[in-house]
Amino acid sequence: MLLKDKKVAIIGAGPVGLTMARLLQQQNADVTVYERDKDPYARIFGGTLDLHKDSGQRAMKKAGLLDDYYKLAIPMGISITDENLHVLFTKNITPENQFDNPEINRNNLRTMLLNSLADNTVIWDRRCTDLEIRNGKWILLFENGTQSEADLIIAANGGMSGIRKFVTDTSVEDTGTLIVQGDIPDPQKDCKEFYQLCNGKRLMAAYQGNLIVINPNNNGALSYGVIFKNPYDKEFQSKDSDTVRKLLVERFSPWDYRYKDLFQSTSTFWSFPTRKLPLNTAWKNNRPLPITLIGDAAHLMPPFAGQGVNTGLMDALILSNNLTSGDYNSLQEAIEDYEQQMFIYAAEAQLSSSRNEMEMRDPDFSFRQLIQ
Incomplete structure (x- = not known):
């Protein structure tokens, strides 16, 4: 050998x-x-x-x-919704695809x-x-x-x-996209309405250049990523979670209030540009x-x-x-x-x-x- x-x-x-x-x-x-x-x-x-x-x-x-x-x-199944949380598509888990x-x-x-x-x-x-x-x-x-x-x-x-x-x-190389990650350790307590809405499925939604992907069961926590074209705004890449939370709430102002509640329930954010x-x-x-x-x-x-x-x-x-x-x-x-x-x-x-x-x-x- x-x-x-x-x-x-x-x-x-x-x-x-x-x-x-x-x-x-x-x-x-x-x-x-x-x-x-x-x-x-x-x-x-x-x-x-x-x-x-x-x-x-x-x-x-x-x-x-x-x-x-x-x-x-x-x-995990998948639910795809619009910005108003209307379900557009659902994929359920079956014995064939589990x-x-x-x-x-x-x-x-x-x-x-x-x-x-x-x-x-x-x-x-x-x-x-x-x-x-x-x-x-x-x-x-x-x-x-x-x-x-x-x-x-x-x-x-x-x-x-x-x-x-x-x-x-x-x-x-920087690819020009920013991902903001959030983590809620106790979603059944801190964002109960959104956690129940997920119903054990990953939830995805996109609107006006903003994409969000949510996993309600990441070892007990609810974790999510918000994805959009990188504005190269230093505030968005700030380690100050209060600043990031405020910017996300503003960015998602046309969306259903429950998305904004999700950000308000998140104590810590991590922001990073995607690279290749x-x-x-x-x-x-x-x-x-x-x-x-x-x-x-x-x-x-x-x-x-x-x-x-x-x-x-x-x-x-x-x-x-x-x-x-x-x-x-x-x-x-x-x-x-x-x-x-x-x-x-x-x-x-x-x-x-x-x-x-x-x-x-x-x-x-x-x-x-x-x-x-």
């Missing part, structure tokens, strides 16, 4: 990095994951994730974790993956700031002054990865030692086609197979084949996401167009 007597370092303990570690450990590879979070109990903010049958669930199946995913994930793409809380997914790994696979509180080469080995340099050694680096540390520079000079890492230039072919990228570090994309984590899990599935199958003569050859495949399917996913992004933030967009 190519990884015999080799140390593999995965940078980042997100879903993609942990799945990569699981797949390699199944083949007895020596793998360590380095994560900047202080410990495994650090809360991961954001909406739920849905793993698709033809990508994310394939990786879970190969990892022997598909049944565990089904136990933790929640099949396993298509059930939603799982990010923290629950991390715990599931961590429990599948050997003890001490993940080293916490290790923010990797740089890499060096000494005596034919990668040396990982961490913010706290410690160092580690590896023969192969797999960077899975997100869209703003600082390790990406060893693989590509391509820069991340284009795949239109070849990656460096003169890397001194084996190193590659997976997940958002490789192909950051806006979250408008549900493809981000699923594409990353395909990365882990293909790369782990290449590294352990015995079909390649060197680590470089195995990595090159993975990257050639990834450039094709990840570019397609990015294109799909970008098309949805442009459509959804158009002032004339309406879900009625899709339903009719």
